[in-house]
Amino acid sequence: GWMNKHLNLVPALVVVFYELDWDEPQWKEKQSECATRVEIVRQSLQGRNTKVAVVLIQKKTPLPPGEDVIASERAAALCNACDLSGKSLFVLPHTDHLVGYIIRLENAFYEHAQTYYYTEIRRVKSHKEFLNKTTHQLLFVRHQFKIAFFSELKQDTQNALKNYRTAYNLVHELRAHETNMLEIKTMAGFINYKICRLCFQHNTPLDAIAQFRKHIDLCKKKIGSAELAFEHAAWMSKQFQAFGDLFDEAIKLGLTAIQTQNPGFYYQQAAYYAQERKQLASMLCNHDSSVIYPNPDPLETQTGVLDFYGQRPWRQGILSFDLSDPEKEKMGILSLQLKEKNVLHSELIITLLSNAVAQFKKYKCPRMKSHLMVQMGEEYYYAKDYAKALKLLDYVMCEYRSEGWCTLLTSILTTALKCSYLMAQLKDYITYSLELLGRASTLKEDQKSRIEKNLIKVLMNESPDPEPDCDTAAVKASQKLWADRVSLAGSNVFTIEVQDFIPFVQCKAKFLAPSFHVDVPVQFDVYLRADCPHPIRFSKLCISFNNQDYNQYCVVEEAYQKSDILEQSSQGTMCLVPGKTRKFTFKFVAKTEDVGKKIEITSVDLILGSESGRCVILNWRGGGGDAASSQEALQAARSFRRRPKLPDNEVHWDSLTIQASTMIISRVPNISVQLRHEPPALTNEMYCLIVTVQSHEDTVAKDVKLTAGLKPGQDANLTQKTQVTLHGTDACDESFPALLPDIPVGDLQPGEKLEKPIYIRCGTVGARMFLVYVSYLIDTIVEGKEILCKCHRDETVTIETVFPFDVAVKFVSTKLEHLDRVFADIPFLLMTDILSASPWPLTIVTTQLQLSPSMTPVDQLESYVENVVLQTGESASECFCLRCPPVTNASGVATGCYIISWKRSSPVESVPVVSTVITLPHVIVESIPLHVNADLPSFGRVRESLPVRYHLQNKTDLVQDVEVSVEPSDAFMFSGLKQIRLRILPGTQQEMLYNFYPLMAGYQQLPSLHVNLLRFPNFTNQLLRRFIPTHIFVKVRLGMTEDNSIMS
């Protein structure tokens, strides 16, 4: 009533716009016309306190106040005429700054409106002063609410909130009685809504929540009339829903909610009360269809609206708690109840639940979401929308299954089964039955037994018995559907993939070994176990492999007889007894093409029912197992529990593990391969490896092939530095392969032995792995089937390659002194030293020195070590006298190379000779200006003349000034030139003759020759000493032995 009046009907301020300039010539007329208009407005307001204001629309810009005398005079006159205060007269100049003026006007109007509401509040307050708490309790609430309401209109939200709170407290001070309960609750709900809204607006959500909690706690128990209890539930639901909406609204405006405090909880609670309302309604409104709606309608009022919110239409405005007219009261209640009957409760509940789901999705509550979806599904079920119910339930089922909450899963499945029954959805019905009979179901035995019987009926193409607690009308409808299904031919085969749920038959397939030889049959077992209360028959068990050729061998089938289905006694092979593990053994011969491949079980199919009735194929992917079996396997593996002993032919289900694949490997070879050789191999020799193959087969080994050589997969360089050949007589070169594949050897008779030498040349030292691989074909009989098997045996051997010998080369002077450089044109010696490093004797066939053009031999270069046999650690040396002509190149001169031809000393003549080329080192050649060489006997005798001739050779193109002196020695007297200066022409030589006379015996120092070249100060005596002897051995004179010994 009055709220609408104040919101939409009664204005706070009326503004009269009038076009009038201050300098209007017909001022008087216009002024009176304006005054008339104001008067008309005033009259139409009928004495309300509504403010009136006048705005003059003017064409000219006003002058600043006080300057325009006419304006102020005329304004005062106009105010007087219109009976207005000066504050209510405004001027709106219609000029450039229109927007600015409008904003100023708006503020001014707002102020006036506020003043109006302020006076309204004052008015209400003054009413309240006269009130008395005991007699005017109801009016207290009304006035308080009015104050708050006006404050809100005044946009004074703080005061509004304060007043609403007071009003709320006053509402609860009222004496509540059954008759006015609805009114109190309506009011309380209304005020509460206002408070919560303002709290959210003030960004104090906690206050809002606290207020709401208080509100709910206070009102929860105020049910009111028991016959209309559903009204209370509806009211509660509405409270929660409204708060949820407010909360959600606030979130949209920027409030942040949390997981444990979000609108979802309120929607959820609203849904709970809606459910309760539905229950109460179904309890209280179950009138007979004969009860008709009362006439006249007690809910009708004369005006069509209620004077006060929350009052009963049939007794408005009555304050007394007594029921004046019990008959009227009864009719009223009856009409309310009949109205409630038509409410679509499920729809309300589902809407609230889906609101809640949307909220919980936002606040990371997946389980809460699932729970609510289950409730939605159940509600759809009650609303008989089975398809939607099934869809929702199916969606959340897997979450409960994967988390292992069996009780919850079972309850969901039970509802889903009902839905599928009522819709006669065969496949769903079968699937849910399978799982409800399974081990994850917590149903009682009798329930399971009932479901199993129904399942068997379905398999026999009969209608199942209805599920308990179903709506009778719906059951009737579904029975018709089932009858249609039964009569309908075709499409009676259902394949059900079981790994995503927990069916009542468990399956584990297991190959007996991780690998099988091709000549033995492949064996595997399929274990089946049923968890249902009664034995169950199946018609077929078949297994599929990745190679489908084997599928035909692995089928268990039996003619299906309808009459046997429930007979406990006929527990043949095709029957699964609850709790007992059934084992089926299969055996097949693998194909020879599958050698080296994996045979995998891709699926196991168990067929329940028959083609004639209905057929259900339970399909396990891989080797069995369902949604729960991996967890069970883990638990079983952890368990220490001792398992009770079982009879021999039975096994513990838990102890079985799935083995869904096996390898087919080739037949075990029955030949021997032996390798004979003399390690280590020597670099570059033709190393002989003798392969002996002997057959131990009972039949002929056909098509024997030999593969020999470097084992693949080693260092790539080895492949290039290794050659293999069958012919050892001639040395092979780089073009030969490292591996000789598939050398045909022919057939091997039983017991026959075959020898084959293989020659290997290793170009570098180091270890190498060699592979000898013998393959052959043989016929065998497996399970009465003849197959041609390919067998092979391989041997590997690691052969070390070593250098056969070490060669050392050195340059020495003719005095056998080590030289680090040689002098041009002066002979020197090249010494080679071959040290055998081979553990086997070596024969040096010959050696050869190939000199480079820059070297010239002094004498014949012939080998001194031809046909020498070297044992381990022995060495052979050679010495060549060479000379190097002068060169301009200062760095070094190539000497040439040294070629050693050798072979392993072996009785076999045919061993080829290996030539090893050793490149000789470079040598630095230096030229010297003067070469001195001495001619002297190899020894002297005491007191016998010893002639010594020195040759001084000028090696330069210059004339040399030479100073020669001889320093005396204690052991010798000598004659000749002691000191001389002479000149030697280029290319010539000077001879100096001395006669030494030894005085003492023994190894004596000769008188030393000093040569001093004036042009070459670098030429020192030290260098000279390289060429000429410094000592000589002096023997005693013949016959003077004793004398001499005394003297020395």
Add this chain to the structure above:
Amino acid sequence: MASAVTYTAEWPVLVSIIFSPPQNYPLYIRSVPTENELKFHYTVHTSLDVVDEKISAMGKALVDQRELYLGLLYPTEDYKVYGYVTNSKVKFVMVVDSSNTALRDNEIRSMFRKLHNSYTDIMCNPFYNPGDRIHSRAFDNMVNSMMMQVC
């Protein structure tokens, strides 16, 4: 449905132990009174949302000094749901009637500690296989006495 339990003379209590992730299935669950059990199961199951969130919020830091008691998980109209999580992420959940004002945080905490101790005893049993549902008379008795004390 909701109110049916609320107005019974006895205060309903429910105790449940939930195995550590990823399975999260109940090892033990018991409620007094036993009617409406399914609803309690759902309550416990949904409360795991909050437990998960609290565990992830705590992070890996300071595992040793971590408070095992999670406190009130979330309030519903009729029940209070409390949580407790061990270091090995085994969760304990207790649901009590919200009108039962005698139970303060401290009592709940000590009840959880008691439960935890009994659970530890069970784990110490060499014949108990972690992850199996708990079937222990001693544990049942302990839970019974705890429920008696509360009701």
